[in-house]
Amino acid sequence: MKTFTRKYLWIVMAIAVVRPVFAEQSKNVPAKLAPAHSVFVMPASPREGRDPFFPESTRPFEATVSASHAVEMTALTVKGFTIMNGHPMVIINNHSFMVGDEGDVLATGGRVHLKCLEIRSDVAIVEVNGLRHEIHF
Secondary structure, eight states, X not given: OHHHHHHHHHHHHXXXXXXXXXXXXXXXXXXXXXXXXXXXXOOSSTTTOOOSSSTTOOHHHHHHHHHHSOOOGGGOOXXXXXXXXXXXXXXXXXXXXETTOEEEEEETTEEEEEEEEEEOSSEEEEEETTEEEEEEO
């Protein structure tokens, strides 16, 4: 009976000591922190960095070069004009546009991003690199 009492006494003491230790840890829980966000800056030249998946690729640097060159407006032609549901639509270099549509078209100098601003019966007004142009058809 003596050994049972000693074991019981040790268990009770262990529980008495362990309970406050765990109780205090739960009271001092810090507030939730906001998750960290990754930031990636596109390099402007090979000296500033490279694509980790395609290290020999020059694709990240070509985007900045192509946006800076001037676009030849003679490369953009209207290949078709129609009215669908009362709204005019044009086909510029095999890409269809309605008023307000944006898209990339292939031109002789490469891809050109343009926005269709207005369509009349004989002209389409588009915005290319922030400049307005008229394409007559």
